[in-house]
Every structure is written in structure tokens, then in C-alpha cells.
Amino acid sequence: MNNPTALEVSNLRVAYGQKPALWDINLSIPSGTLTAIIGPNGAGKSTLLKSVLGLIPLSAGHARIFGDEISKSRNRTAYVPQTESVDWDFPISVLDVALMGRYGKLGWFKRPTSEDKRIAQRSLEMVGIQDLASRQIGQLSGGQQQRAFLARALASEADLYLMDEPFAGIDAASEAAIIEIMRDLRKSGKTVITVHHDLQTASDYFDWIVLLNCRLIASGPTAEVLTPENLHNTYGGRLTILDRVNEANATRTS
Amino acid sequence: MLVSLSADELWVLATCAVCSAACAVPGVFLMLSRKSLLADGISHSALAGIAMAFLISGTRNPLYMLIGAIISGLLTSWGSSELAKRAHIKPDAALGIVFTTLFSIGVIIISAKARQIDLDPGCVLYGVPEFIPFHTSRIFDRDIPTSFIWLSGILITNLVLCSVFWKELKLTTFDPLLATTLGFNVRAINDAILFVTTATIVLSFEALGSILVVAVLIAPAACAYLISNRLLTVVILAPLIGIVSSVLGFYGALALNTSVAGMIAVVTGGVFVLCMSRWSRRL
Amino acid sequence: MDLSTNIVSYLTSFNTATVLVGTALLGFACGIIGAFTTLRDRALVGDCVAHASLPGICLAFLLLRDRSFLPLFCGAICSGLLSVWCISFIRSRSKIKSDSAIALTLSCFFGAGIALSRWIQNLPGGSAAGLDSFILGKAASLSYSDLATISFVALLTVSMTILFFKEFVLICFDRDFAAVQGYPVNLLEIFLMILMCLCVAAGLPAVGAVLVVALLIFPPVTARIWSERIRTVVVLSGILGALCCVCGVSLSAIIPSNYISGGLPTGPIIVVCAALLLSASLIAKALIRLINKPTNQLDQTTQSGDLC
Numbered sequence: 001m002n003n004p005t006a007l008e009v010s011n012l013r014v015a016y017g018q019k020p021a022l023w024d025i026n027l028s029i030p031s032g033t034l035t036a037i038i039g040p041n042g043a044g045k046s047t048l049l050k051s052v053l054g055l056i057p058l059s060a061g062h063a064r065i066f067g068d069e070i071s072k073s074r075n076r077t078a079y080v081p082q083t084e085s086v087d088w089d090f091p092i093s094v095l096d097v098a099l100m101g102r103y104g105k106l107g108w109f110k111r112p113t114s115e116d117k118r119i120a121q122r123s124l125e126m127v128g129i130q131d132l133a134s135r136q137i138g139q140l141s142g143g144q145q146q147r148a149f150l151a152r153a154l155a156s157e158a159d160l161y162l163m164d165e166p167f168a169g170i171d172a173a174s175e176a177a178i179i180e181i182m183r184d185l186r187k188s189g190k191t192v193i194t195v196h197h198d199l200q201t202a203s204d205y206f207d208w209i210v211l212l213n214c215r216l217i218a219s220g221p222t223a224e225v226l227t228p229e230n231l232h233n234t235y236g237g238r239l240t241i242l243d244r245v246n247e248a249n250a251t252r253t254s
Numbered sequence: 255m256l257v258s259l260s261a262d263e264l265w266v267l268a269t270c271a272v273c274s275a276a277c278a279v280p281g282v283f284l285m286l287s288r289k290s291l292l293a294d295g296i297s298h299s300a301l302a303g304i305a306m307a308f309l310i311s312g313t314r315n316p317l318y319m320l321i322g323a324i325i326s327g328l329l330t331s332w333g334s335s336e337l338a339k340r341a342h343i344k345p346d347a348a349l350g351i352v353f354t355t356l357f358s359i360g361v362i363i364i365s366a367k368a369r370q371i372d373l374d375p376g377c378v379l380y381g382v383p384e385f386i387p388f389h390t391s392r393i394f395d396r397d398i399p400t401s402f403i404w405l406s407g408i409l410i411t412n413l414v415l416c417s418v419f420w421k422e423l424k425l426t427t428f429d430p431l432l433a434t435t436l437g438f439n440v441r442a443i444n445d446a447i448l449f450v451t452t453a454t455i456v457l458s459f460e461a462l463g464s465i466l467v468v469a470v471l472i473a474p475a476a477c478a479y480l481i482s483n484r485l486l487t488v489v490i491l492a493p494l495i496g497i498v499s500s501v502l503g504f505y506g507a508l509a510l511n512t513s514v515a516g517m518i519a520v521v522t523g524g525v526f527v528l529c530m531s532r533w534s535r536r537l
Numbered sequence: 538m539d540l541s542t543n544i545v546s547y548l549t550s551f552n553t554a555t556v557l558v559g560t561a562l563l564g565f566a567c568g569i570i571g572a573f574t575t576l577r578d579r580a581l582v583g584d585c586v587a588h589a590s591l592p593g594i595c596l597a598f599l600l601l602r603d604r605s606f607l608p609l610f611c612g613a614i615c616s617g618l619l620s621v622w623c624i625s626f627i628r629s630r631s632k633i634k635s636d637s638a639i640a641l642t643l644s645c646f647f648g649a650g651i652a653l654s655r656w657i658q659n660l661p662g663g664s665a666a667g668l669d670s671f672i673l674g675k676a677a678s679l680s681y682s683d684l685a686t687i688s689f690v691a692l693l694t695v696s697m698t699i700l701f702f703k704e705f706v707l708i709c710f711d712r713d714f715a716a717v718q719g720y721p722v723n724l725l726e727i728f729l730m731i732l733m734c735l736c737v738a739a740g741l742p743a744v745g746a747v748l749v750v751a752l753l754i755f756p757p758v759t760a761r762i763w764s765e766r767i768r769t770v771v772v773l774s775g776i777l778g779a780l781c782c783v784c785g786v787s788l789s790a791i792i793p794s795n796y797i798s799g800g801l802p803t804g805p806i807i808v809v810c811a812a813l814l815l816s817a818s819l820i821a822k823a824l825i826r827l828i829n830k831p832t833n834q835l836d837q838t839t840q841s842g843d844l845c
Contacts, residue, residue: 290636294643350754359805365802476637
């Protein structure tokens with residue numbers, strides 16, 4: 001049942017009005033990996049995630065999750081967006097947010113069962129905010145809010161997790177905690193694809209990298225992809241810091 | 255098809271045209287600062303101001319009405335933004351709360367004092383342009399409708415203020431934060447825009463009624479905004495579109511034997527639909 | 538007719554009982570639907586729907602030559618729905634922002650309604666279209682069958698909300714997530730809007746066009762002051778809506794008509810009751826916060842060892 005390819009994208013093209021955001025994307029990400037999508041600002045990284053999920057229409061091409069169309073693989077996919085688009089005054093608690101992750105499995109009309117609540121509670125424990133379960137979400141700090149939405153994804157017990165900058169604006173210890181969760185997911189055979197902003201940590205955390213700058217620059221295992229040439233092509237010119245990153249990588253792997 | 259108009263009809267047409275032009279100018283800035291619904295709110299709550307003016311002054315003096323309506327308009331704006339900030343209520347919900355409350359108070363006062371006040375809330379809402387020629391003032395040895403005088407005055411005022419304070423308006427509408435850091439008193443500028451808008455709205459009641467004023471405030475501005483990317487073009491186009499719409503609306507009302515204000519609103523809507531079909535873009 | 542006579546007839550009249558039940562159900566339904574629309578930042582779309590229903594009412598009258606409630610009600614719903622569609626069309630196909638879209642749709646539709654109603658008045662044999670009761674409402678003049686329709690709409694709204702509760706909460710809170718989970722978000726939104734239009738159309742005769750939006754805004758805002766949980770907010774909002782309607786209708790029946798010729802329209806009284814309730818809640822909540830202040834010195838969020 002478990003398809004070896006978690007995400008397969010062919011000839012994908014996305015345009016916002018007249019402006020193309022992504023074109024001719026062809027890639028294939030294997031199951032059971034931690035993948036980072038990396039690129040400069042405006043490279044289309046979030047757009048790629050959203051178009052794969054069907055949140056943005058494709059101008060051309062298609063995407064398959066575990067070999068199926070997104071409409072058929074919804075139950076196996078979880079999405080953790082960048083958190084700005086939510087109304088923090090909305091009267092729901094942290095546990096309610098986590099519980100929402102179960103709705104896809106519940107379907108129409110049915111109320112969450114006590115088993116669902118137990119799973120939601122456990123996902124709150126996994127991210128370490130179980131004490132905040134009954135707080136209204138507006139009362140949380142930025143990092144806690146991020147973790148609440150991560151708990152929501154974990155509660156859905158998906159096979160593929162798509163995360164948009166999960167480490168943005170949180171401190172190192174929380175980042176380490178989230179990476180541990182990702183590694184646990186990988187150990188249970190799940191796949192995680194994240195948009196990541198930090199080149200330095202990319203080679204430590206992830207085993208598959210996608211370099212993106214409106215077009216696909218490279219996609220493959222970390223060591224193969226993070227070459228100076230690929231990075232030059234992705235970031236197009238701003239090199240000094242990247243050169244040092246490459247040297248550090250080179251000395252580490254040699 | 256040129257229908258020959260009587261002198262009275264010409265005055266109605268001219269007043270409505272001037273009214274639309276006068277409204278379009280503040281309408282542009284209102285629309286751009288996302289306060290279009292404030293115009294709707296002010297229009298409704300003005301009834302409270304007018305009713306209070308009757309209550310306090312005991313007369314039907316239009317000047318008192320104007321002052322009362324302006325006060326309630328300012329109260330609506332300040333009240334809703336304070337309510338939104340302090341009680342953590344969303345801005346449009348706060349606006350809805352304030353204007354429905356003020357409107358209700360106005361209706362209760364008018365109903366309670368119905369015998370002393372001869373004011374029909376309906377007329378405030380949808381205007382009686384047909385009566386314009388009958389309230390005249392004597393200027394330069396001619397009888398000119400009072401509405402026309404006031405509205406011409408406010409049109410000229412709006413245009414003058416707009417050109418004198420052009421860069422301030424442009425900056426505070428687009429980027430109030432930057433304006434503040436550059437030392438402009440954004441609060442004062444917004445209050446001034448609000449004052450002028452409220453005065454324009456209230457002066458337009460006789461011609462168009464309070465709810466339909468919103469149409470000539472926003473729709474021509476929206477059309478101009480669809481057509482052009484440049485603020486100057488938008489500010490010039492909007493009153494022109496307003497004038498054209500009111501002329502067409504007037505003739506339409508004559509032809510169909512119906513309400514002038516209603517037809518003007520319909521025509522402004524129609525012009526907007528035309529602009530949408532030609533100038534809209536898929537986002 | 539003085540105060541005591543009015544009170545006696547109020548308490549003993551069957552008509553009063555039916556009006557009260559009908560408007561209470563209406564207030565309850567509006568409160569519930571208002572909770573969702575207000576939370577979604579669509580509070581004033583209800584204002585647009587209310588004003589935009591006028592052309593539909595006029596057209597229904599023109600086409601069917603029937604002044605009875607049901608055809609006018611259907612006309613109101615049709616043009617209300619059309620206005621909602623216009624707003625989302627303008628929003629999605631142009632750079633016009635949603636507040637401007639609402640304002641211009643509202644006024645242009647209302648203008649069409651005014652033009653139509655004046656045209657009807659001017660027809661040979663046409664009569665006064667009763668615009669004032671459209672704008673201000675007159676609950677006491679509702680007939681038994683009107684109330685039946687209103688009650689039916691209210692019950693329908695409430696039952697649909699119960700059935701689709703978690704779906705409505707989901708699309709109001711996080712639309713993208715709902716889409717990712719596989720819910721047809723557009724259909725659900727349309728459904729919610731249809732329910733809102735039904736409630737608005739049902740509320741027009743009772744409260745009038747200008748004030749029916751208050752029934753959609755006051756109860757949920759007041760309920761939100763008292764609770765942070767969506768289920769409580771929705772139910773409380775319904776209860777408060779029913780309460781305001783009952784108080785308003787009762788007061789307008791009791792207040793002697795020699796103070797007010799022709800009796801007081803119900804809409805404004807209901808809104809004043811709602812405003813008093815909201816103010817009392819705000820003040821009470823502020824006082825409670827003030828009283829509780831000294832014991833809340835430690836902020837719990839910073840004490841639990843969380844690192845963010």
C-alpha cells in the first residue's frame with residue numbers, strides 16, 4: 001500500500017494572473033524522508049506546496065501524492081501553513097485546534113469521539129503544549145501558536161506532512177524539539193516536506209533537498225544537491241556566505 | 255433624444271449633477287482607505303443627529319440639522335473605532351453596532367415627538383429631489399435652489415482642499431504609518447476628511463437621500479479606480495463619471511416616471527458593471 | 538389607551554403570544570447565523586442583503602400582483618442572494634476591496650428598489666408600497682401565516698446549523714485547512730450565505746431593513762464578551778437574540794400609543810434593548826476584570842517552562 005514515491009510533480013506550472021510563479025517543475029520525492037524546499041524570497045516555495053494541495057489552481061502539469069490525485073489522497077496528507085492567515089480572536093481553544101486535525105477522518109456531520117479527543121490530546125503532548133489545552137488561541141505566544149498548528153497536523157495521523165516554514169521566528173530549543181518530532185515521524189515511515197529558510201541547518205536536518213527559484217534547480221539527496229554550482233544557480237550571485245557554507249559542508253563530508 | 259426641460263427640472267438635474275461631483279471627490283479617498291462602509295454608517299446615523307437637532311432647537315432650521323447630522327457622523331466614526339479598539343470587536347461589527355443604535359435613537363425621538371416634528375424618516379433615507387426647486391434663496395437677484403448653492407459650495411471646497419493638501423492626502427491614504435513617522439498628524443487629516451465627507455453627505459440628503467448618497471460616493475470612485483492606476487486620474491475621473499451618471503439617471507427617471515435618486519443609483523451601478531466588464535482583471 | 542390597559546391586553550392576548558414566539562425564534566436564528574457571519578468579518582454583508590432585498594420584493598409584487606408575505610419573501614431572498622454573489626464577484630475579479638464592494642452593491646440595489654417601488658406607485662391603480670414598514674419594521678402587524686413562515690425559516694436555520702456546526706466553524710476559522718481536509722469550501726460558504734439571506738428576509742417585516750443587521754451583530758458580539766468557546770458563543774448568541782426580540786416586541790406593545798402616534802416601530806426598540814445589553818456586558822466584564830486584577834499577578838504563560 002505504501003507507495004515509494006511520496007510526491008511526484010510533472011511539468012507543473014503556476015501563474016498569478018500574467019506573472020508566472022513556477023514553471024516546468026519536475027520532481028519526485030521518496031517516502032520516508034525529511035525533505036527541505038529551499039530558495040530565495042519569491043522563489044515559489046509556498047506556491048509549490050499550495051498548488052500540490054490544490055489550494056491554488058495549476059496552469060499546467062499535475063502533482064500526485066502516493067500515486068494518487070490530491071482529491072483521493074486528502075486523508076493521507078497534512079498541511080501546516082505559515083500561521084498569519086488565522087483570526088486569533090476566534091473563540092476556540094488549543095485542544096479544539098488539534099481536534100480539527102481529526103475532521104478529515106470524521107467526514108460530514110459526525111462529532112469527534114473520545115478516541116479523537118485522546119489522539120488530539122496526545123498530539124498536544126508530542127509538541128509539549130498539553131498544559132495549554134483549554135487556552136483560547138489568542139493567548140499563546142508565537143511559538144506556542146506554531147506548535148498548536150503542528151499538533152493539528154500530527155492529530156490527523158497522515159502519511160505526508162507539508163509544512164511551510166515551521167521554524168520561522170522560534171528559538172533554537174523549540175526548533176530542536178520540532179526536528180525531533182520530524183525524525184520520529186520519519187522513523188515511523190512518514191514523509192515530511194518543509195519549506196526551509198536556513199541553508200546552514202538544512203544539511204543537518206534533511207536528507208532530501210529541493211532547490212527552487214521559480215524553476216527547479218536540483219532535487220535529490222542532500223550531499224548531491226548542496227553543491228556550490230547549484231547554490232549559485234539558485235541564489236544567483238550573493239555568494240560570500242554561501243561559499244563559507246559550502247566549505248563547511250565540504251570539510252564535514254570529506 | 256433631447257427632452258426639453260422646464261426650469262425646475264433643469265435645477266433638479268443641475269443639483270444632482272453637482273451633488274454627484276461633490277461626493278465623488280471624498281469618495282475616492284474613502285474607498286482607498288477602506289472606509290466605504292463608514293459612509294453607509296454615517297448616512298444612517300445622521301437621522302439621530304437631525305432628530306436631536308429638532309429636539310434641542312425646536313425648529314426646522316436647516317443649519318441646526320446640518321450641525322446635528324455632522325455631530326452624529328463624527329460620533330459614528332469615533333465611536334466605532336474606539337469600540338473596536340477597546341472592546342476587541344471587529345471594525346465592521348463595531349460600525350454596525352454604532353450606526354444601528356444611533357439610527358434607532360433617531361427613529362424613537364422622531365416617533366415620540368411626531369406631532370412637533372414634521373419629519374419622515376423615509377424621506378431622509380431616499381431623498382426628495384423633486385422638492386429641490388421649491389426651497390430657494392435669493393442670490394444676485396435670482397431665485398436659486400438652496401441645495402444647489404450649498405452643494406456647489408461644498409464641491410468647490412472639496413476640490414480646493416483636495417489640491418491644496420494633495421500630498422498629505424496621498425500619503426495618509428496610502429501609508430498612514432509612514433505619514434506618522436514623517437511627522438504628519440494623521441489623526442487630524444483623517445478627522446478632516448471625515449468632517450468634509452460628513453458635511454457632503456448631509457448636504458446631499460435632500461437630493462439623493464442618505465442611502466443612495468453612498469452610491470454616488472463609492473461607485474464613480476470605484477469605476478475610476480478600475481480604469482486608472484494613477485491617483486490624479488482617479489480623482490479627476492470620479493466626479494466626471496458621477497456627473498454623467500446623474501445626467502443619465504435623471505433622464506432615465508423622467509422617461510420611466512420614477513424616482514430620480516433611485517435611477518441615479520441604478521445608473522452608477524450600471525456604469526460600474528460596464529467598467530468591470532472592460533477593465534477587471536482576474537487576480 | 539393607557540399603560541395599564543396596554544399591559545393587560547398584552548398579557549392576555551393570543552396575538553401577542555404568537556408574535557412573541559415568532560420573533561423569539563427569529564432572534565434565535567439570527568443570533569446563531571450572525572455568530573458565524575460576524576466571526577468571518579462579514580458582519581455588514583447582512584446590511585447589504587437587507588437593503589438589496591427591496592428590488593426583489595418589488596419585482597415579486599410586479600410579477601405576481603400579490604401582496605402576501607410568501608411571494609415577497611421569496612423575492613427578497615432572490616435579490617439578497619444576487620447581491621451576495623455580486624459582492625464576491627467584485628471581490629474576486631477586481632482590485633475593489635470588500636468594503637467598497639459591499640457599499641456599492643448595497644446602494645445600487647437599494648436604488649433599483651426605490652426606482653421600482655416609485656414606478657409601481659405611479660402605475661395606474663398602484664398604491665403606496667409601504668416602504669416605511671420595509672425600512673422600520675412592524676412586528677405587531679404580522680399575520681398568523683407570516684409568523685408561520687418566519688418560524689419555519691428560523692427552525693430550518695437552527696437545525697441546519699446544528700447539523701453542519703463543525704463544518705461552519707471550520708470554514709469560518711481556517712478556510713484553507715478546510716479545503717485541504719477535503720471539504721467543498723465554496724459550497725459551504727454559499728450554504729451559510731443562503732441561511733443568512735433567509736434569516737434577513739424573515740427579519741424584514743419584524744425589524745425593518747436598516748435594523749435587521751443589528752440582529753446579526755449585537756447578539757454574537759455580546760456573547761463573545763462572555764465566552765471564549767465557539768459552541769457557547771453560538772448558543773448564547775441565539776439566546777440573546779431571542780431575548781432582545783422578546784423585550785423589544787413587548788415594550789413596543791406596552792408603551793401607550795398616546796405618547797407615540799401609531800405605536801412605536803418594533804425595530805428601534807429591539808436595537809435599543811440589544812445596545813443596553815451590550816453596554817451592560819462590557820461594563821460588567823470590565824468591572825470583573827478590575828476586581829480580579831490583584832490575584833492575577835503571575836502570568837501563567839510565562840511560567841510553564843515554555844521556551845517560545
